[in-house]
Amino acid sequence: MSTHDISDSGFGLSERSVNRFAERTAVACLIALAWYNALELVVLCFTTFKRYGGCYFWCLLISSMAIIPFGLGYLLIIFDIYNSLFSVAMELIAWVCMVTGQSLVLWSRLHLVVQNRSILRWTLAMIIVDAIVFQIPASVLELGSHSNKSYLFTRGFNVFERIQLIAFSLQEVVLSVIYSWEAVRLLNLRPRGHYRSTLVQLLIVNLAMILMDAAVIGVQYSGLFDIHVTLKAFVYSVKLKLEYAILGKLVVFTEMCGSASQPTDLSDFVDLSFHPNQSGDRDSQARIYDTPESNLPQRVHVASKQPSDSQIFVTSDNPSLSNEAL
Numbered sequence: 001m002s003t004h005d006i007s008d009s010g011f012g013l014s015e016r017s018v019n020r021f022a023e024r025t026a027v028a029c030l031i032a033l034a035w036y037n038a039l040e041l042v043v044l045c046f047t048t049f050k051r052y053g054g055c056y057f058w059c060l061l062i063s064s065m066a067i068i069p070f071g072l073g074y075l076l077i078i079f080d081i082y083n084s085l086f087s088v089a090m091e092l093i094a095w096v097c098m099v100t101g102q103s104l105v106l107w108s109r110l111h112l113v114v115q116n117r118s119i120l121r122w123t124l125a126m127i128i129v130d131a132i133v134f135q136i137p138a139s140v141l142e143l144g145s146h147s148n149k150s151y152l153f154t155r156g157f158n159v160f161e162r163i164q165l166i167a168f169s170l171q172e173v174v175l176s177v178i179y180s181w182e183a184v185r186l187l188n189l190r191p192r193g194h195y196r197s198t199l200v201q202l203l204i205v206n207l208a209m210i211l212m213d214a215a216v217i218g219v220q221y222s223g224l225f226d227i228h229v230t231l232k233a234f235v236y237s238v239k240l241k242l243e244y245a246i247l248g249k250l251v252v253f254t255e256m257c258g259s260a261s262q263p264t265d266l267s268d269f270v271d272l273s274f275h276p277n278q279s280g281d282r283d284s285q286a287r288i289y290d291t292p293e294s295n296l297p298q299r300v301h302v303a304s305k306q307p308s309d310s311q312i313f314v315t316s317d318n319p320s321l322s323n324e325a326l
Helices: 003-008 020-048 055-078 085-110 117-145 154-187 196-221 225-257
Strands: 284-291 294-303 311-315
Touching (some): 020 225, 085 154, 196 225
Antiparallel strands (some): 294 311
8 A cells, every 4th residue: 555545545644733844743743753762672671670570570671672663653653754564564463562561561460469360360361362352353354454445444444543542541541450459458558657658659650551551542533643652652662661660669568567477479460579689778778667566666778789589677776576587
């Protein structure tokens, strides 16, 4: 399908605003910001984790790297640099990795707070089914919209593209709501007020992700297709950066709420050990709380400077409790 055919068709890529310069400037800025965030995310992946493994790590890495070809594919299409099926295929593959990867990041994070295995299985099944039901038809329709018989696919793509956008946004909302609900439940088991700031920050991050999805949907229904697709790349890069913003708090929160008698094995999903070259704030994080054994305040140190897994040591003014490993 030639550039002239695309411009004359009803395909979403031709739905541009009157001010082409302003729109293309916005597109270029959004792609540049998304690429900058993506490069930073890739570096963070390899410097934050001590062990490169687990579903959480790989989903973060793949979804972060997918932002670059996704933006590049639409950059080639929007600016008519190389408007071909190769560009479309590149952004489609990146779109699958970016969206499904983000959902799997949220799903992996559920293992920190959800103890019900049925919930974990059903949410994973939801992600797999949505990927098959929505991404495969949308990919076929978009490829067809750039073919020589675009008139057969254009209208269907314009409708189905909006449907899949809402479906994936609702999927992420479901995962965020489950996580927030379980996090609130666990934090309520701790002494009142000691984890209020952590709770508020976690809820704000999840609310921000939901609002960003709503903004992307709003731009999509406004008819600004070019800005919509590049805004998606930027929004997904910001959502992944928010994961790192709360990662340290998730580690401390999980280790504090975990029980020595019922440890949670997260090695297959979330690597809770930080890289040994982290800053001092992450190497030695402390929280003070009261325990049933003593009314004296105790300081909990999460030590991660050693190559071995993180350990929690308790010290207090009571000699009987000093240097006791949890």
